[in-house]
Amino acid sequence: MTSHPAALPAGYRFRQLTADDRRALLDLDTWAFPDPHGVDEFDDLALPVSWERTVGVETAPGGPLAALRASYPFSRFPVPGAELPVAGLTWVGVHPQHRRRGLLTAMIDDHLAHCRERGEPVSALFAAEAAIYGRFGYGKAADDLRLSIPRGAALRDVPGADAHTVRLEHADRERHGELVARLHRAPGQVRERADAPASGVNRPGWATRETEELWASYWSDPKSFRSAGRESLRIAVVERDGEPRGYATFRRTLGWEVTGPRGTVHTGDVVALDAAAARALWGVLVDLDLMSATEPFLVPTDDPVTGLLVDPRAAGARVADNVWVRLVDVPAALAGRRYQADVDVVLGVTDARLPDNAGTWRLRADAFGPAACERTDAAPDLELDVREVGAAYLGGTSLAALAGAGLVVERTPGALAAAAAAFGWPVAPACGWVF
Numbered sequence: 001m002t003s004h005p006a007a008l009p010a011g012y013r014f015r016q017l018t019a020d021d022r023r024a025l026l027d028l029d030t031w032a033f034p035d036p037h038g039v040d041e042f043d044d045l046a047l048p049v050s051w052e053r054t055v056g057v058e059t060a061p062g063g064p065l066a067a068l069r070a071s072y073p074f075s076r077f078p079v080p081g082a083e084l085p086v087a088g089l090t091w092v093g094v095h096p097q098h099r100r101r102g103l104l105t106a107m108i109d110d111h112l113a114h115c116r117e118r119g120e121p122v123s124a125l126f127a128a129e130a131a132i133y134g135r136f137g138y139g140k141a142a143d144d145l146r147l148s149i150p151r152g153a154a155l156r157d158v159p160g161a162d163a164h165t166v167r168l169e170h171a172d173r174e175r176h177g178e179l180v181a182r183l184h185r186a187p188g189q190v191r192e193r194a195d196a197p198a199s200g201v202n203r204p205g206w207a208t209r210e211t212e213e214l215w216a217s218y219w220s221d222p223k224s225f226r227s228a229g230r231e232s233l234r235i236a237v238v239e240r241d242g243e244p245r246g247y248a249t250f251r252r253t254l255g256w257e258v259t260g261p262r263g264t265v266h267t268g269d270v271v272a273l274d275a276a277a278a279r280a281l282w283g284v285l286v287d288l289d290l291m292s293a294t295e296p297f298l299v300p301t302d303d304p305v306t307g308l309l310v311d312p313r314a315a316g317a318r319v320a321d322n323v324w325v326r327l328v329d330v331p332a333a334l335a336g337r338r339y340q341a342d343v344d345v346v347l348g349v350t351d352a353r354l355p356d357n358a359g360t361w362r363l364r365a366d367a368f369g370p371a372a373c374e375r376t377d378a379a380p381d382l383e384l385d386v387r388e389v390g391a392a393y394l395g396g397t398s399l400a401a402l403a404g405a406g407l408v409v410e411r412t413p414g415a416l417a418a419a420a421a422a423f424g425w426p427v428a429p430a431c432g433w434v435f
């Protein structure tokens with residue numbers, strides 16, 4: 001491996017993993033994340049990792065793993081008004097025997113160095129525990145909602161919804177693979193302006209699966225995914241004039257009580273290209289027989305369903321952290337997105353892990369136009385850590401709100417409001433699947 005600032009404790013070394021390490025990877029993973037299934041029971045699980053981006057830590061050559069990390073290549077990760085190469089950090093785990101000795105710290109430094117080498121200016125992740133990644137410069141860049149929608153919940157009308165039909169089928173890669181890949185990504189939907197919000201598509205943070213490994217895993221539907229009585233993977237496809245306009249994957253569970261059946265619909269991705277298709281799809285998802293509730297895995301905070309529900313309070317929304325973002329190359333990342341208002345601001349940035357991100361950066365952009373970011377000797381208008389720049393990066397966390405918590409300091413009066421307006425985005429960021 002190339003040498004990086006990552007300093008593993010004495011006695012440990014990195015090991016580039018290959019497909020031959022499948023068992024070692026699953027063993028380490030089930031130490032880090034307890035699972036009722038033994039390693040042998042994952043035989044039918046298609047591993048989503050890209051092996052060339054999967055690195056272990058060992059104490060003896062070829063021995064069991066002490067730790068593990070991987071990243072997914074998102075070459076076209078949506079950021080406000082643009083797409084960038086982003087490394088999706090994932091499969092992070094340290095064997096409990098080896099925890100709190102600095103293995104994660106060394107793996108993060110090694111990961112960030114590899115991002116630099118590959119020209120990925122941003123890294124993103126979902127955090128197993130929200131307290132882990134802030135110290136490494138990752139900021140909470142998006143939230144999502146966890147809902148429990150009562151069976152038969154009233155939905156507001158949308159003109160044209162009645163012109164749609166919804167097919168309910170077993171989810172099958174051969175039959176639905178192309179449709180799901182196309183709709184989830186919706187080519188051409190990442191626009192300079194977020195002027196066509198829909199369910200999922202055209203949204204900062206909405207990563208799409210770009211590797212065969214990720215798709216194979218998505219469709220593999222192994223027995224280990226059917227925990228707690230869940231059925232095999234199903235799909236609802238919403239169509240207009242025979243053309244697919246959206247889909248939702250789902251699994252039902254069914255319980256019987258004295259009062260009657262209590263089933264739950266658990267949805268996975270819910271994607272619709274327009275409001276009428278979303279209305280038709282949700283209309284079916286919230287009214288399936290023997291069910292008492294529909295529980296989307298997660299939805300963006302401004303998902304169409306939040307506007308469609310006549311009684312949104314009854315869905316008992318809980319907020320959870322969604323994507324976390326780390327700027328690996330501050331000028332490339334800041335110049336690589338668009339801004340929703342004219343901006344000319346000097347940011348004084350601190351970054352303890354990647355010192356060449358630190359210093360003063362002048363960011364200039366016209367509303368929804370290209371941006372430029374360069375080093376400057378000018379005094380900063382705003383001072384903040386790279387973690388806060390990451391939090392604000394996808395447009396879902398206000399710089400003004402961060403200032404309210406003392407995390408952004410305004411040195412030039414008026415600069416905070418102007419920058420906060422520019423960094424926002426019309427559509428809330430979120431990714432519809434956990435990577």
Ligand SMILES: CC(=O)SCCNC(=O)CCNC(=O)[C@H](O)C(C)(C)COP(=O)(O)OP(=O)(O)OC[C@H]1O[C@@H](n2cnc3c(N)ncnc32)[C@H](O)[C@@H]1OP(=O)(O)O
Nearest residue numbers: 032090091092093094099100101102103104105125128131
């Ligand atoms: C993107 C993803 O894949 S998310 C998945 C993350 N994995 C898991 O949650 C699986 C279970 N947990 C683990 O495997 C490990 O405990 C890890 C990966 C979270 C931490 O690994 P470790 O090697 O113990 O971390 P390391 O020793 O480098 O700790 C660095 C610092 O982070 C802190 N830290 C580590 N884990 C946590 C945590 N869960 N919560 C809060 N702080 C933490 C440590 O206390 C330490 O702080 P210090 O520098 O002030 O002493």
